[in-house]
Amino acid sequence: MDSSKLLKNVYGIDIHFEDLVYQVNAPKQKEKKAVLKGITGTFKSGELTAIMGPSGAGKSSLMNILTGLTKSGVSGQIEIGKARKLCGYIMQDDHFFPFFTVDETMLMAAALKIANKCVSMKDKRSLVDYLLNSLKLSKARHTRCSNLSGGQKKRLSIALELIDNPAVLFLDEPTTGLDSSSSFDTIQLLRGLANEGRTIVCTIHQPSTNIYNLFNLIYVLSSGQCTYQGSPQNTVRFLSTIELECPAYHNPADFLLECVNGDYGNHTEALTNAAKDDRWRYDQQLMPSDEESQVPATPPTETQLAKFNESQAQAQSQKKPFTKLDSSKDLARHTYPPAEWMRLWLLIGRCHLQFFRDWTLTYLKLGIHIICAILIGLFFGDSGSNATKQISNVGMIMIHCVYLWYTTIMPGILRFPSEIAIIKKETFNNWYKLRTYYLATIITSTPVHIIFSTVYITIGYLMTEQPVEMERFVKYLLSAVVVTICADGLGIFLGTILNPVNGTFVGAVSTCFMLTFSGFLILLNHIPAALRFMAFISPLRYALENMVISLYGNQRDQLTCPPTEFYCHFKNAVTVLRQFGMENGDFGYNIMMILAQIALFKILAYFTLKRKIKTN
Numbered sequence: 274m275d276s277s278k279l280l281k282n283v284y285g286i287d288i289h290f291e292d293l294v295y296q297v298n299a300p301k302q303k304e305k306k307a308v309l310k311g312i313t314g315t316f317k318s319g320e321l322t323a324i325m326g327p328s329g330a331g332k333s334s335l336m337n338i339l340t341g342l343t344k345s346g347v348s349g350q351i352e353i354g355k356a357r358k359l360c361g362y363i364m365q366d367d368h369f370f371p372f373f374t375v376d377e378t379m380l381m382a383a384a385l386k387i388a389n390k391c392v393s394m395k396d397k398r399s400l401v402d403y404l405l406n407s408l409k410l411s412k413a414r415h416t417r418c419s420n421l422s423g424g425q426k427k428r429l430s431i432a433l434e435l436i437d438n439p440a441v442l443f444l445d446e447p448t449t450g451l452d453s454s455s456s457f458d459t460i461q462l463l464r465g466l467a468n469e470g471r472t473i474v475c476t477i478h479q480p481s482t483n484i485y486n487l488f489n490l491i492y493v494l495s496s497g498q499c500t501y502q503g504s505p506q507n508t509v510r511f512l513s514t515i516e517l518e519c520p521a522y523h524n525p526a527d528f529l530l531e532c533v534n535g536d537y538g539n540h541t542e543a544l545t546n547a548a549k550d551d552r553w554r555y556d557q558q559l560m561p562s563d564e565e566s567q568v569p570a571t572p573p574t575e576t577q578l579a580k581f582n583e584s585q586a587q588a589q590s591q592k593k594p595f596t597k598l599d600s601s602k603d604l605a606r607h608t609y610p611p612a613e614w615m616r617l618w619l620l621i622g623r624c625h626l627q628f629f630r631d632w633t634l635t636y637l638k639l640g641i642h643i644i645c646a647i648l649i650g651l652f653f654g655d656s657g658s659n660a661t662k663q664i665s666n667v668g669m670i671m672i673h674c675v676y677l678w679y680t681t682i683m684p685g686i687l688r689f690p691s692e693i694a695i696i697k698k699e700t701f702n703n704w705y706k707l708r709t710y711y712l713a714t715i716i717t718s719t720p721v722h723i724i725f726s727t728v729y730i731t732i733g734y735l736m737t738e739q740p741v742e743m744e745r746f747v748k749y750l751l752s753a754v755v756v757t758i759c760a761d762g763l764g765i766f767l768g769t770i771l772n773p774v775n776g777t778f779v780g781a782v783s784t785c786f787m788l789t790f791s792g793f794l795i796l797l798n799h800i801p802a803a804l805r806f807m808a809f810i811s812p813l814r815y816a817l818e819n820m821v822i823s824l825y826g827n828q829r830d831q832l833t834c835p836p837t838e839f840y841c842h843f844k845n846a847v848t849v850l851r852q853f854g855m856e857n858g859d860f861g862y863n864i865m866m867i868l869a870q871i872a873l874f875k876i877l878a879y880f881t882l883k884r885k886i887k888t889n
């Protein structure tokens with residue numbers, strides 16, 4: 274299949290909004306603050322539209338409303354309908370997984386966005402090649418995303434969203450951070466995409482004259498009101514209708530913004546009234562001559578407009594560059610996504626690859642686990658079999674629990690904050706559902722926790738001469754593994770409700786409390802009855818109790834009392850259990866309690882992550 278054909282078949286979608294009001298709660302004020310005050314406008318297919326205006330004018334708010342990112346506090350009419358599914362939103366900052374190359378990122382996006390039944394893998398490959406060529410990214414195809422320049426990142430963001438050929442593309446400040454030549458290239462590229470029939474809308478700050486003239490429509494906002502909607506070429510004429518004369522050799526875009534900012538007096542009301550006339554969007558130079566009206570500073574007359582529309586319609590029917598999207602049947606004909614289970618499979622693959630590429634997550638962490646396990650083993654020596662060292666041995670068990678807990682909760686806290694911008698972009702642009710991604714991360718991270726804690730515990734267990742009995746070892750290991758997974762769940766939960774600084778602080782404080790109530794530092798029956806419930810919510814308590822009863826319970830043989838000792842208080846294993854008030858400990862119950870907490874944390878983390886993605 275010819276890749277360019279896949280991209281040329283664009284459905285034309287016009288976006289129309291009327292009396293759009295957006296209100297937000299203003300702090301310390303009874304009344305709501307109106308960010309958008311009843312604006313009306315039309316962004317047409319085949320056109321490149323710029324939303325401009327001073328900072329705080331409401332540009333991003335309008336964009337977020339049109340894309341569907343903001344829903345509450347919005348009233349008025351928006352006609353975009355089923356086409357929302359065919360929209361791509363390129364946010365201001367470009368976020369990618371740093372360990373993948375441009376090629377891998379593109380191929381993964383193609384696999385996630387388009388079903389194999391719809392476009393074969395071979396065609397997806399050539400589609401990716403075609404897009405990389407068109408966006409001048411071929412030379413960077415084997416470069417990791419973290420090493421791309423600002424302009425390349427922006428082009429990659431555009432290429433990624435073009436894969437499933439969206440009919441509408443929204444871009445938030447696509448030229449921010451780019452030099453003038455890259456900015457021009459980017460806007461020229463967008464103009465080319467619009468010419469193919471797409472509706473392209475972007476916000477922009479202070480464009481140069483060259484860039485300004487590339488747009489088909491300029492939509493200016495000032496304090497939530499529309500102060501100009503027209504072609505760039507009509508700007509000077511429009512302003513002169515309210516006696517604002519643009520000096521010669523002055524950039525019309527700059528002059529327009531200066532007028533809107535009030536640099537030449539307060540003309541907001543006059544501008545808002547004049548901007549209601551949307552005929553300024555028609556380029557005067559394209560208008561047929563009309564003897565009745567030759568006044569230069571006016572929008573086209575009705576007669577001119579009728580003639581113009583007629584000639585445009587004729588040209589359109591001859592060229593027929595794109596089909597108008599009328600029904601949901603048309604939507605189905607568009608490239609369709611793979612089934613969600615297939616996306617799950619792809620995301621599991623991506624998470625695995627990411628895990629192996631990030632050496633700090635794999636080799637470094639595994640190496641540190643091994644070194645620490647050996648060091649702790651050397652410190653405690655024969656504590657597992659020597660009856661005189663049993664208090665130290667229980668202390669070592671606690672160290673194992675706390676080590677696994679701490680080294681898991683902290684990366685858990687930091688994991689999602691670093692990925693949230695990417696997840697937000699990808700879920701919003703329909704690459705996959707959040708629950709699919711979340712499930713993929715659980716499926717990928719769980720075996721990793723199992724392997725890492727198994728390596729750590731096995732070394733520690735063998736070096737400290739714990740009983741060589743399979744059942745005791747398996748129970749001991751199982752308790753360590755579940756508490757590690759529980760730490761990951763709590764870490765992710767904290768990472769999705771708090772920022773990294775507060776998250777690490779709360780994580781550290783909560784660990785201290787859990788440690789206090791683990792049953793070693795203060796015995797359970799020494800805690801005041803009213804506060805004892807705290808111990809029952811500490812996963813570390815359940816894990817420690819389980820690890821202790823695995824080693825000392827179930828009628829263990831007597832421990833070795835060195836011949837140099839006259840009396841060994843902990844010669845009988847049950848004495849250790851009694852000493853720590855764990856003689857009635859129930860292994861199954863403890864495991865169930867930790868599993869219940871894992872489920873609780875993981876479910877809560879899903880909903881907090883969902884909330885965070887919506888509000889961020």
Ligand SMILES: Nc1ncnc2c1ncn2[C@@H]1O[C@H](COP(=O)(O)OP(=O)(O)OP(=O)(O)O)[C@@H](O)[C@H]1O
Pocket residue numbers: 297298308326327328329330331332333334335
């Ligand atoms: N959820 C919200 N709660 C409170 N105020 C809000 C909210 N969303 C937007 N605003 C306010 O509305 C105004 C417009 O914000 P918006 O981000 O749309 O401006 P903008 O034109 O995109 O600005 P900039 O060019 O600086 O990005 C600002 O004063 C902003 O503080």
